[in-house]
Amino acid sequence: MQTLSEENYLKAIYNLDKQGLKKITPTAISEALNNNPASVVDMLRKLVEKKLLQYEKSKGVKLTEKGRNIAILIVRKHRLWEVFLLEKLGYGWEEVHEMAEQLEHVQHAELADRLDKFLGFPEYDPHGDPIPKANGETAVTYKTVLAEIPEGGSCRVVAVKDTSPAFLQYLKKLDIGIGTKITMIEKIPFDSSVIIKLGKSNTTTVSRVFAENLVVHE
Amino acid sequence: MQTLSEENYLKAIYNLDKQGLKKITPTAISEALNNNPASVVDMLRKLVEKKLLQYEKSKGVKLTEKGRNIAILIVRKHRLWEVFLLEKLGYGWEEVHEMAEQLEHVQHAELADRLDKFLGFPEYDPHGDPIPKANGETAVTYKTVLAEIPEGGSCRVVAVKDTSPAFLQYLKKLDIGIGTKITMIEKIPFDSSVIIKLGKSNTTTVSRVFAENLVVHE
């Protein structure tokens, strides 16, 4: 069992690793957690003792199998709760993150799996980040944006980049939500506007700015 | 804002008060929280400073308006989360409590109200305890048991007392769940068995033990 603080360290280290940082240093961790490097050194010692990570000054920090599994579970819970808050409780994109930071620490053996099932096994969270599966596998991060879909290609909305009310309202008006299928009909060279088809309904034209703020997949 | 520990004290004090304890003492609180009276005295000092409660040795502990509101919100969240875990995630009666102990501390202004709405404004939690409303009103605790319903009377299942798999399985077999309407047809004097009607379907006979373990309302 880990404390809340330990869990936050493991998650931060996991995320730094996922971000492709080749060497994870105390300073990098302290920046991620917004605390003091001296505190990080303390905690690293503790986590090494608990066999949740390894630390060599030359190689930086590496999570052990055990440490990584815990981190993955936290990330899994975080993203599942985000989906829950957005889809079931109707929260907005920006509000879900801080609540998920709290919910991710709720402990119970089956919690993640039951939540996953209840939500219909979603693949991405509302920010377009992939939700790790029960076995720990994490899908490739698709951060493809509508603007990148070739003419004739189709995709599904997985998230938005811009979360301003203006954009979200516009999406609502166009009846675009998470999961909406979009087919790229034509790209206008002049201003990079794109003509798209939503599901089986009519085609619409949206601007380049719009097309770059819609995260899609497939 | 309160710490997790402060919230647990407020909740414990609120519950002791609801249980009808006329004078709430440090010892009573320490028993409820399973900790040391000395720790309680420390914390009471802190909570008095924060104006969340008053403490006079002669009168015991009293929550202030502010303290009570916080306590009620925690209880509200606790019971709503219990309903969520049971109804949406399919957890069993006994499993939900400890998870709700964690979930009740998740903070966000609208959380309780959104959850309440999502769950359809339930009145009772799976243990038959009333869920405080958004305005802080708490329904009367109905702990009426099926056996107490007079002949001809009808009621709805709000909870079970016995949570053994055997009982729960039997309930399933009879197709009785939370919300099931039951009409009392007849009480057999010989062994206190009761003949009941479930919704609009046939009548069934259940034992006295059964009838004393089903918490109902109305």
Add this chain to the structure above:
DNA sequence: TATATTTATTAGGCAAGACTAATTTTTCAC
């Protein structure tokens, strides 16, 4: 290579929240 700068680590402290071991107050029984 020697120096300057950045990074890591150690040492010493602090606040929260708990504990144990006195000590003081209250309460109860006689």
Add this chain to the structure above:
DNA sequence: GTGAAAAATTAGTCTTGCCTAATAAATATA
């Protein structure tokens, strides 16, 4: 009303997780 028991309080510690300041080590730069 007095002594015994129970309850409340105080004093002093401990652990966790953080902090600052000082020192040591590594890296970068002239």
